[in-house]
Amino acid sequence: MRRLVDQNGPAPFGHDHHNARLFLVRTALRLANRERYAMDPKELNSRFSGSIVGFAVGDALGMPAEFLTRDQIKRYYGKPISNFLQAHPGHACDFLPAGSYTDDTQMMLATAECLVECRRMDPARQAEALLSWYLNTSPHRAPMRANMRACKHLSAGKAWTKSGVFSSGCGGAMRMPPIGLVLFRRPDELIHAALENCMITHTDPRARAAAVAVAHLIARLVQATDRCSPGDQVLETADTVARLDSDLAGMLRWVTQIVHLPPEQALFEIGTSSDALEAIPAAVYCFMKHPRNFTSAVLTAVNGGDAADSIGALTGCLVGAVAGIEAVPEDWRTGVENADVLSGVAENLVALACADAAVAARR
Numbered sequence: 035m036r037r038l039v040d041q042n043g044p045a046p047f048g049h050d051h052h053n054a055r056l057f058l059v060r061t062a063l064r065l066a067n068r069e070r071y072a073m074d075p076k077e078l079n080s081r082f083s084g085s086i087v088g089f090a091v092g093d094a095l096g097m098p099a100e101f102l103t104r105d106q107i108k109r110y111y112g113k114p115i116s117n118f119l120q121a122h123p124g125h126a127c128d129f130l131p132a133g134s135y136t137d138d139t140q141m142m143l144a145t146a147e148c149l150v151e152c153r154r155m156d157p158a159r160q161a162e163a164l165l166s167w168y169l170n171t172s173p174h175r176a177p178m179r180a181n182m183r184a185c186k187h188l189s190a191g192k193a194w195t196k197s198g199v200f201s202s203g204c205g206g207a208m209r210m211p212p213i214g215l216v217l218f219r220r221p222d223e224l225i226h227a228a229l230e231n232c233m234i235t236h237t238d239p240r241a242r243a244a245a246v247a248v249a250h251l252i253a254r255l256v257q258a259t260d261r262c263s264p265g266d267q268v269l270e271t272a273d274t275v276a277r278l279d280s281d282l283a284g285m286l287r288w289v290t291q292i293v294h295l296p297p298e299q300a301l302f303e304i305g306t307s308s309d310a311l312e313a314i315p316a317a318v319y320c321f322m323k324h325p326r327n328f329t330s331a332v333l334t335a336v337n338g339g340d341a342a343d344s345i346g347a348l349t350g351c352l353v354g355a356v357a358g359i360e361a362v363p364e365d366w367r368t369g370v371e372n373a374d375v376l377s378g379v380a381e382n383l384v385a386l387a388c389a390d391a392a393v394a395a396r397r
Contacts, residue, residue, distance in 0.1 A: 073257065075388065077358070081256045082215050082387070083380040084354025084361060089142055089211055090376050091366045092332045092350025093135040094118055096342035097127050100136070100176060103339050104298070114337045118369060126176040134371045136343045137177040138208045140167055143379060145231065146212040150382045153389075155213060155227035161194035161234050176343070178205035178308060184235035198237040204313040204344055206232035207244040211351050212379075214252030216387050224249050225274075243279035244310035247286065248348065250274050251318070255355040264325045264356070265290045268318055285315040293322045297334045306340035313341050317348035328353045328361040 098121040099107050107115060110122040118132040127136060144163040145155075152159050168185035180201035187197040210228055217224035225246050232245035254267040268290050276283035285304070292300050300319050305312035317335060324331035328350065335349040336342045353361060367373060 075384075078256075078387070079381070079384050080358035080360060081355055082384045083359040083377060084357060085211055085215060085252060085256065085351050086142075086146070086354075086380040086383070087359060087367050087370065087373070087376045088328065088332075088350035088352075088354025088362055089347045090135045090139045090350075090372075091362055091370050092335065092346035092348070093139045093343050094133050094370050095332055095350075095366075096336035096344070096346030097121060097130065097134060097136050097175075098125065098132075099336050099339050099342035099346075101126070101340065102342070104337065107337060107339055114333070116333060118366070129173065130175065133369050134175075135347075136175040137167075137181070138344050138347050140171070140175070141181065141205070141209045142211055142347075143375075145209040146379045146383060149212050149216050150379075150386060153386060155217075155231060157194050157230040157234060160231055161188055161197065164234060165189060178203055180241075181205045181235050188234075194234045198233045198235050200238050201236050202238040202240040202310050203236065203308050204241070204244055204310045204341070205308070206234075206236035206241050207248045207310055207314060208344055208347065210245050210248040211252055212383055214249035215256060215355075215383050216390070217249070218253035218256050218387070219390065221250070221253065221274075224253055240279045240282055240310050243275040243282045244314045246278060247271050247275045247282065247314055252351065252355050255352060258356050264322050265293075268322065282311055282314065285311055286318060289315045289319045290322065293319065297323065297338070301334075301338040306338040306342070306345060308341040308344055313344050314348065316341075317345045317352065320345065320349040321352040325353065326357040326361060328357060329363060 095115060095118060098119045099115055111119060120132045121128045144167055148156060148160045148163055164185055165188045180199050180203045183199045184197045209231060213224060213227050217227060228245045228249040229242055232242050251267060251271045254270060258267060268286055272283040272286040301316055304316045304319060306316050320331050320335040323334060331353045332346050332350045336346040
């Protein structure tokens with residue numbers, strides 16, 4: 035830079051050294067942005083599809099195991115779950131056919147719908163989508179209580195800023211994958227969007243931290259290269275959410291240290307309830323245990339029982355984000371409920387993310 039402005043005659047801006055430096059800095063930033071946003075569209079489409087479809091597949095595999103212990107899963111179904119099943123008689127979702135997902139995927143799709151329609155996260159529109167789900171879905175598919183209470187508040191006329199309840203459940207975090215995908219290049223906006231989306235239903239700091247954790251980790255994984263370590267991505271996520279909830283950050287860090295433990299022991303230590311302090315770390319463990327093996331990771335998650343649908347969904351989403359749609363067995367990705375809709379949603383999210391990238395690259 036000094037050589038340009040001090041030697042070889044006048045610089046592009048004469049003797050205005052400040053303008054010359056500014057010109058070079060802007061040029062360097064523009065070139066850096068082009069390199070940053072030049073992700074292979076085919077790879078991006080595969081990862082977005084893997085994340086969205088993987089979420090629904092994990093949810094559907096875990097649906098019949100929700101609320102059950104490991105022993106009860108074997109007793110009701112004769113063996114550990116290895117494929118789509120209809121829930122046993124008396125289960126909250128026994129009316130659903132095999133391959134059906136639960137409210138978790140419905141909530142996630144509501145977020146995707148909002149993003150595609152508004153081209154950004156609009157919490158007021160998100161609240162409308164959640165209220166529509168609450169009023170027009172019958173019967174509900176084993177919904178989380180915090181989501182139901184918040185939607186009841188919305189139906190009574192409360193604003194989205196006042197509808198949330200003080201719950202540490204993972205229901206808010208389950209809506210975050212589309213935010214992580216679309217805003218993966220804009221971490222500050224991602225955090226803001228995740229927090230606003232979460233507060234519609236959940237106001238507990240732990241639930242808010244979990245929402246940011248899910249969105250942030252998916253954003254990191256969808257752009258990860260083969261050289262990236264899943265553990266490093268998880269630790270970076272823990273650092274990101276530490277200011278929101280140190281306990282969740284500590285759990286995420288701890289999970290990276292116990293990946294060597296067998297699943298039954300590790301999931302017992304972590305816990306598999308729908309509390310955000312258990313569900314998110316449990317999914318992260320299953321992902322880290324088999325980061326590119328979708329089948330092994332998701333079956334590890336759903337056979338842990340309890341919040342099997344949520345943990346299975348997040349596990350499938352994380353593996354799909356890094357390994358792509360090809361990692362999801364074909365019979366699962368075609369046999370899951372609304373398979374074509376899920377693929378279409380992923381394509382719409384890719385288009386939105388690429389449009390955002392094109393704008394950013396021109397800046």
